[in-house]
Structures are given as structure tokens and as C-alpha cells.
Amino acid sequence: MLDLFREFFIQLAEDQPRWNFIFFYDARQWARVVEGLYYTLLLSVACVIFSVVIGIVGAWAQGSPSRLLRSIVQGYIQFFRNTPPFVQLLFFYFALGQFTPTYSPDGWLQVPIISNVGWAIISLSFFAGAFNVEIFRAGIEAVPESTREASESLGFSRLQTYTEVVLPLAFRVSLPALNNNLVNLVKTTTQAFAIAVPELLYQSVTIWNDFPSAQYPTMLMLFCVYIGLVGILVLGMHRWEKAMQIPGYGARA
């Protein structure tokens, strides 16, 4: 069966020289795709988690009584939301990367403690995190003041009101917007290509540089993989939204 599959694509490449699906029959190119997929997944999962944490902490800090803390968060949002993520990535890796300490594993090489993969995760998490702060803030603001008052008048402290009442409600309101931002984030991980993170786009470009006949098929493969990845993310988020839905509250079916 597998042989038949490979035979078909070898034959296709011979008949149609621009449609060389080389990764389907050449084990080395297949290995590149798999490695690329691994790094894409790594970036996506790490950035989703960190950016959500940044969002929650940032939204909390935005409601802080300290003006300094609020201005810091505001400055952070303005910077990361209003500049291109691509430039942020380059700046983090090349400019800030200059100042990171290095270590030497073998006595010869000097390796920075934050790798290009590390910088990609940091930079993209901060980028998406800036949007998440605003998304969670909108959710928090959607919780009526009177609900907070009810909680206070029952004797809840400010922190308890926040964790028991405001956050659970705000989170539900925020989910659809969060969903959108995370979809964008997964697609933006392709920009890590620029600092040579061996994710899927990087691997794809090396494949088609080595085998120009494989360019269109590799692009097709990229589309399919991202449709699949984002599809899984969206499906997961929708399930979660459903599971958290409160009868008679918020979005009605």
C-alpha cells in the first residue's frame, strides 16, 4: 500500500515536472517535514501558553491601583501591538541577543543561553500577549459592577471577588476573541523562519531550494498542515467554550 503510494508520486513527478511531491517518497525530505512540524508545534504550544499567562497577569495589572504598573502595561501593549511582529522578532534575536550571556559546552564554541527557538517563543508570546491583555480586560469590564458589589456585600475580599466571580465570568466572555488571536498566533509562528528556527516554513524552503520542482507541492503541503493545525485548535477552543457555557447566560444557541 505504502509502496503504491510512493510509486504514484514518483510517476507523477516524472509526468508533471512541476509537481514533484518529493517528501512523499524521499525519506530525507520527509524527515525535514517531520522536524519542521515538531518545531511548529513546539512554538505554537509554548507561545499559546505563555501569551495567555501574559494576558491574564497583564489584565490584572491593568486594574491595579498603582499608576506606575498601569503605565508599564499600557506601554507594553502599545509597543507590541503597534509594531510589526516580524521586526520584533528580528530585533529580539539580533539586537537583544547581543547582550545575552553565553556558555561554552565544549570549550571552543560560545553558545548564547537563549537560542533562536527561545527568542522566537519570547518574542511571539509577548506579541500575542499584548492582544490577550486587551481581550481579557474587555472580558473583565463586561462583568457588571453590581455583581462585584453583591459579592462584596456578602463579605468576599477583593481578591476573592476577583478569583471567584470576576475571572470565571470574564474568561467566558473573552473566549471567542482569544480564539481568534490564538489562530493568528499559530500562523505567525512561520515568521520564526527569519531567525532560522527550523520550523515547517523553514524546512519547506530548504526543500524547494534543493529541489525547485518540489516548490508548488511543498506550498500545498504547508496549506494543508496549517488548515489541520488551526482546525484542531479551533475545534478544541469551541469544545471548551461549549463546556464552559452557562445555561441562560451569554451566547444563546
Next chain:
Amino acid sequence: MADWTPEQPLVSVRDVHKSFGELEVLKGVSLDVMKGEVICIIGPSGSGKSTLIRCINALNDIQKGSILVEGQEVHDPDLDKLELRKKVGMVFQQYNLFPHKTALENIMMAPLKVLKEPKSEVEKRARSLLAKVRLDGKEDSYPGELSGGQQQRVAIARSLAMQPDVMLFDEVTAALDPETVKEVLVTIKDLAQDGMTCILVTHEMGFAREVADHIYFTDRGVIVEHGPPATFFDDAKDPRTKEFLSQIL
């Protein structure tokens, strides 16, 4: 505060002034509520009724005067708000239930998290309170699945679960359909008959006349007239009271 005895007023409001910016809402209001008493505050909208009872449980601060609950000054900056809120229960016009919790959970939350009481005990109390407000069977319903009147009764049970000494009701029937108003009023009447001290802001004159021990009429930030219901409704002295009553009754 320790020297408070039940012979003294449970709630004592003295010469309270409250402004929102330029707008002076309360201009020297005084009243006393004894333990077990039910008082109703009535008056035109904007006369400061709601603000007054919100001041009693420190949801609003005051500029001048004093409010004592069981001898404890509510507007003392060093006040332990938790201690105050254990004594004072409040029910709002818009119910303000927690929409992500079931009726039973709404009632259990504060005793569990604030008073840190054992769960089995709290649950037992919550179930009997639901029965008391005639909502047994609705334990697992979410607020969004209940009618306004039912939600308001859950809100009353939620406040009662903290075992307060006095209950504040802030126009609790104003957002309800006429046919569900009655079920909430019956619940409050039951409470009053059980001896709960109640302060109600209300527009339900018939109800006020029936349950109140004392009626206060407020207009433009002052108490214009007060007295027992019979005297108040049938023998009002002040022209402003007369005018208001003639519009309502």
C-alpha cells in the same frame, strides 16, 4: 462596640450627609431601627433612599454623620468590613446572582469561602433556606434558567445564609413582573414575621402598610415625615408627603 445591648437600636443613623461630587444626596438623615423591627423607606426617585441603605453596609461612604450597626461605627476607616457584612445582609434590585453558579452554589459560596464553615453544614442550611423561600427543587438551576421572582428569592436566601442580624432590601421588586412581585413580598413577610430586622426601600405602598412597624418618607435628601403606618398613611401632616401619597395611592 462591645457595650451594645439589644435594648439599644440595632441600626442607628445620625445626621448623615452624603454627596456624589457636587450633588448632595443625603442632607442630614437620622433614624433608628430596633431589633426585630421592620421599617420601610419610601419617597420619590432621587430622594436618596437607596443611597441611604447602601451607606448602612458601607457600599457607599459618607461625608458627615455616623452610622452604628450594633454599636459599631460603619464608617470608621479601621472597620473590619467582613465583621460588618456578617451582620448586614443586602438584596438588590437586579438580584445580582452569580450567573456561573447554580442556585444552591450561590447560597453556599459565601458561608464556605468567607465564613469557612464545613460544607455539610452549609449545604444543609442552604437547602432549608431554598425550601424556606419556596424554591425546593431548583437547587441545580442556574440563575439564567430562573424567572426574575425566583432569582430574587435565591438572592434573599443567599443573604440569609450568612445569618445576618439585619437585612437591607433595595427596591427588590422594582424589576419584577407584577405577578412575580407577590411571591417575593410573601417571602419578605415570612422573614419579618420570623423576627428578622428589615430595612426596606420600596414602592409597594400596600405592602409597606401591612408589614412595616415604621415608615420613613424621604424627599430631596431629608426625612420629611415618619410614623407608624396607620398614622402615616391616613394622617400625613407634611404637604410633600400628602402630595406624594395622593399620586401613589
